[in-house]
Amino acid sequence: MAALDRSLISRLPLFQGLTPDEQSEILRDARSSRYAKETAIFAQEAEAHSFFVLIAGHIRVVRTTPDGQQVIARYISEGEIFGVAAALGRTTYPASAVAAVDCVVLAWPNALWPDLARRFPVFGAATYRTVGSRLQETQTRVVEMSTEQVEQRVAHALLRLANQTGRKTDSGIEIDFPISRQDIAEMTGTTLHTVSRLLSKWEEKGIIVSGRQKVTVKDAHRLVVLAENRDKG
Amino acid sequence: MAALDRSLISRLPLFQGLTPDEQSEILRDARSSRYAKETAIFAQEAEAHSFFVLIAGHIRVVRTTPDGQQVIARYISEGEIFGVAAALGRTTYPASAVAAVDCVVLAWPNALWPDLARRFPVFGAATYRTVGSRLQETQTRVVEMSTEQVEQRVAHALLRLANQTGRKTDSGIEIDFPISRQDIAEMTGTTLHTVSRLLSKWEEKGIIVSGRQKVTVKDAHRLVVLAENRDKG
DNA sequence: TCTTGAGTTTGCGCCAGCGCAAATTGTCCC
DNA sequence: GGGACAATTTGCGCTGGCGCAAACTCAAGA
Numbered sequence: 292m293a294a295l296d297r298s299l300i301s302r303l304p305l306f307q308g309l310t311p312d313e314q315s316e317i318l319r320d321a322r323s324s325r326y327a328k329e330t331a332i333f334a335q336e337a338e339a340h341s342f343f344v345l346i347a348g349h350i351r352v353v354r355t356t357p358d359g360q361q362v363i364a365r366y367i368s369e370g371e372i373f374g375v376a377a378a379l380g381r382t383t384y385p386a387s388a389v390a391a392v393d394c395v396v397l398a399w400p401n402a403l404w405p406d407l408a409r410r411f412p413v414f415g416a417a418t419y420r421t422v423g424s425r426l427q428e429t430q431t432r433v434v435e436m437s438t439e440q441v442e443q444r445v446a447h448a449l450l451r452l453a454n455q456t457g458r459k460t461d462s463g464i465e466i467d468f469p470i471s472r473q474d475i476a477e478m479t480g481t482t483l484h485t486v487s488r489l490l491s492k493w494e495e496k497g498i499i500v501s502g503r504q505k506v507t508v509k510d511a512h513r514l515v516v517l518a519e520n521r522d523k524g
Numbered sequence: 525m526a527a528l529d530r531s532l533i534s535r536l537p538l539f540q541g542l543t544p545d546e547q548s549e550i551l552r553d554a555r556s557s558r559y560a561k562e563t564a565i566f567a568q569e570a571e572a573h574s575f576f577v578l579i580a581g582h583i584r585v586v587r588t589t590p591d592g593q594q595v596i597a598r599y600i601s602e603g604e605i606f607g608v609a610a611a612l613g614r615t616t617y618p619a620s621a622v623a624a625v626d627c628v629v630l631a632w633p634n635a636l637w638p639d640l641a642r643r644f645p646v647f648g649a650a651t652y653r654t655v656g657s658r659l660q661e662t663q664t665r666v667v668e669m670s671t672e673q674v675e676q677r678v679a680h681a682l683l684r685l686a687n688q689t690g691r692k693t694d695s696g697i698e699i700d701f702p703i704s705r706q707d708i709a710e711m712t713g714t715t716l717h718t719v720s721r722l723l724s725k726w727e728e729k730g731i732i733v734s735g736r737q738k739v740t741v742k743d744a745h746r747l748v749v750l751a752e753n754r755d756k757g
Numbered sequence: 758t759c760t761t762g763a764g765t766t767t768g769c770g771c772c773a774g775c776g777c778a779a780a781t782t783g784t785c786c787c
Numbered sequence: 788g789g790g791a792c793a794a795t796t797t798g799c800g801c802t803g804g805c806g807c808a809a810a811c812t813c814a815a816g817a
Contacts, residue, residue, distance in 0.1 A: 354667050362667045379656025380649060385663065405645075412642070416613060422655065423612025429662045430618065434587050434595045436669040437713035441804065471764065480670035485804060487766055503764060503813060674774065705795065718774060720796055736783055736794060 303370040305344065305421075308413040317407060317414060321397040332374070332388040332396060339376035339384050341398040345369055348394030349456060349468040353477075354386045363477045365428070366391065366468075368456050371421065377401035378408070378418055391468045436480055444479040445489050446518035449499070453508045462500065462507055469504035493517075536603040538577065538654075541646040550640060550647065554630040565607070565621040565629060572609035572617050574631040578602055581627030582689060582701040586710075587619045596710040598661070599624065599701075601689050604654065610634035611641070611651055624701045669713055677712040678722050679751035682732070686741045695733065695740060702737035726750075
């Protein structure tokens, strides 16, 4: 690990509560690698060999159906742990992870997980907290897909992206990695056509501005209203 | 713990790999209780005080939206651990758990989790395996809701119920707790009307037989075909 | 600068499945 | 045994959003 990484890493929630020595000990076993934009970190159904922490970039987690349709499970932001099959006793990855932009990740061999979790309980606990919030988030998505209209779901998805990976600019909150209409459709269970129509409408109203693989939320408040509107607006 | 419970409990996957003494030690801290049909074991958003193992019965896990719509997250069968907020570092339950029939459950105070998990790693690992498969299952449900038609989703739901909680009878696989059309609708993101229509159609074709709060799968194979049909059948 | 291709927009027609409403049936309790 | 209620069935009309198709636009490379 380069010294540069260290100061950044020690600030991650995942490593809170660990002494610098303990952090070093954990990091000693990690291997760092780069992944070019649109390359895979791991593939769905592949034998799980490692778990990861994203140091720089953004990662798209994708499930592909037997007939080739894709669904985006979530985006991973900097500092998050992912590919934690080992911690959950799984032997294969349930989804693929693809770099949405050029990425830097740390990887630990799965075989080290039991030992790391035992020696550094706060590290294990932090990981399971992440798993817990992802489970809850996924369930929330099921609820959304069951009870909401497409417009509300897309609004929710944009808000979530803005919160999790948004970058404040003078013109609003910009999603700071390339995201296409198709991507948004795969996050919300609709088609790129419908997403395009919605974004156009919202842009007319001044709620967002959008371009090629780019969305900036200008008026989050009005987007929240759209997301919560139970009857048609 | 009554002796009766012990022989049953020691056979649960959750307690595999533990010696009888270790099992006793874990069980010593558990409190057993009964819940009458349709009563709540815990409520969504309530402070999480315990985690549970279902000894007898069936439990419905339900998420309710702010405007009162319900979505069934899953059913818990005998022997399963549930309400594991503690293991995932959450302080409240993300959903409600309601007894679908009269139930017997064991409960452990959350405060004991860290200690139990540390002293009996196989117990902790078994729990996290369960969490892992639930996460994966929930993600599968998101994929289904994104890519499948209602008919396929209902077919999938029935097959899952038949596998997880089905009881073999001479006339087929019967779901062995009361389940209404409304319940199936809340599992699949549709309405009781549509479920009713589908079940009627399938009954005509001899794939299932159904009655009031009761479904028996007679021809699982044809149900699988329906569940996998990507274009209309 | 020009070309090329991927990403996006928009129009149009259609239909799966929802909402509403009413009839029907089975079950539990008095 | 019979009433009452809950669950289910079924008809009907409507519409949100999909599928298809075509036009358009930007970004990158030659």
